Amino acid sequence: MTHRFPIKEIARQAALGTATVDRVLNNRANVSPQTRLRVASAIEELAAQEVQLATRGRRLFFDFVVEAPARFSREVKAAAEAILPQIGRAVCRPRFLFQEIMDEDVVVATLMRILKRGSHGVCLKARDTPRIREAVNSLAVAKIPVVTLVTDIGDTDRLTYVGLDNKGAGRTAAYLVARSIGDVAGTVLATRSHERFLGEEERETAFVEALTRRCPKLRVMGVHGGSGVSFETSRILTGAIGGILDLRAVYSMGGGNRSILETLRHNGIRPDVFVAHDLDQENRDLIADQRLDFILHHDLPLDLKNAFDAFLAFHKLASEPVQRRITAIQVVTPENIPAPIRAI
Template sequence: MTHRFPIKEIARQAGLSTATVDRALNDRAHVSPQTKLRVTAAIKELVAQESQLAARGRRLFFDFVIEAPSRFSREVKAAVDAILPQIGTAVCRPRFLLQEIMEEQEVVGALKRILKRGSHGVCLKARDTPKIRDAVNALASAKIPVITLVTDIAGTNRLAYVGLDNAGAGRTAAYLVAQTVGNASGTVLATRSHERFLGEEERKSAFAEALANRCPKLRIVSVEGGGGVSFETSKILLKAMDSILDLRAVYSMGGGNRSILDTLEGHGLKPKVFVAHDLDQENKRLLLERRLDFVLHHDLKIDIGNAFNAFLAFHQLLAEPASVSVSTVQVLTPENVPES
């Protein structure tokens, strides 16, 4: 594997030991394919960031630990790549741990490794569990700031939350369903990727309350799990099909929308309105195919920019304290899909 970086630097970027990186670079035994991919990705990141090294300023390492479907993680990484060139006060190097499903112990293990090796900040999208809260507090106690992305983690000493107004998004979804369905009776399917994502819980609670006020004849059937991953989402939805009668609407809070649509259509069900979240490439295609009616979207670049500003302010590299505000959703339809 050709490269021009010291093994120690690659190891720091990849979050691995120098011995592991050395084995991967020299194609030695007992190196998993996933580890090789992490080393390759680290070298690519170092190449992409090398131009920044000419800039004057402090060099900072930031860790992004994201549990999300790959389609969303790609959007996060693209947003980071777009924001980095705009940062002039320091040379910022991101390190990514992106997995579609991360169990509690995996997240805790990743945060403990970061605590051990050091970091200038952690941007975290993870479930809200007691052990993850403890790990976040341990980082904060070690002066490693943690910013939660899109979904918050309650009762911790995290530095800030960046992302959308989840309760406002839920109320917006209820409004769109009510305007489309009217005073009809029937079922609304509300799907979440996991019960422990606090952001999705906030969306669900606000949606249910607002919909009950606007459309009291509608009944909500909740389906939770699958992590927004297509196969897992379909498997969990199939178990709930008997309870979905007279389907009027779908509010998908956690993704896997093509799988949801295909599963419903396989059972002869077609909602009058389907409201989803985030304009990733899959949802963009579904909108253009007119299989989705509305996508509640917010600009991740704004969120990532807010996160970096909060990190830089924490390290006293900004003249003024950073102001972090939640994002309001944009309502996208097949008629106003942005080209990029």
């Protein structure tokens, strides 16, 4: 693996030991594919950020810990890299750890490793559980600020939340469903990737309350699980939809929409309207083919800019006070699909 960076620098970027990086670079045995990928990604990140190193200023390392399907994690990384050239007050070096399924033990262990080695800030998308809250508070005690992304972690000393208004998103989805199908009898399927994501819980609660008020004849059936991953989403949904004969709408809060559509089709079910979240490539393709009716989109690069601004303010490199930073919801249809995020 060719590179021009010191092993110690690659190890720091990849959050691995120097001996592990040395084994990867020299193509030695007993190294997992995931570790090789982390080293390769670290070298790419160092190369992409090299132009920043000529900028005078303090060098800051930020860790992104994200549980999400790969299609969404790619959008997060692209958004972060698109924002970096706009930051002139410091040299910001992101380190990314993305996993499609990251249970409580993995998240806690990851945050404890970050606590041990040090960081200038953690951008976190994770489940809201007692042990993860405790880990977030441990980072805060150590003066490592935590910014939650898209889904919050309740009752912690995290620095701030960045992302969309999840309750507003739920109400918007209810409005779109009500306007599309009217006050008719039937079932609305509300899917979440996991029951412990606070943001999705807020979306569902607001959706149910608003839809019940607008369309009291509709019955909302919640299905939770699958982590937005195709196979698990299909398996859980298959076990839940038996006997549904009157599906009117789907509100998908946690992704896996191609799998949801295929599972419904396999069971002979076709909803009248489908509302989804996030403009990843899968959803772009689906809405362009008019298999999705609406996507609730928010400005992910702005979310990441808000996260970096919050970190810089914490380190007294920006004058803006840290506050809750909410991005507006945009309703995307097949007629107004925004351009994809491009790193500069």
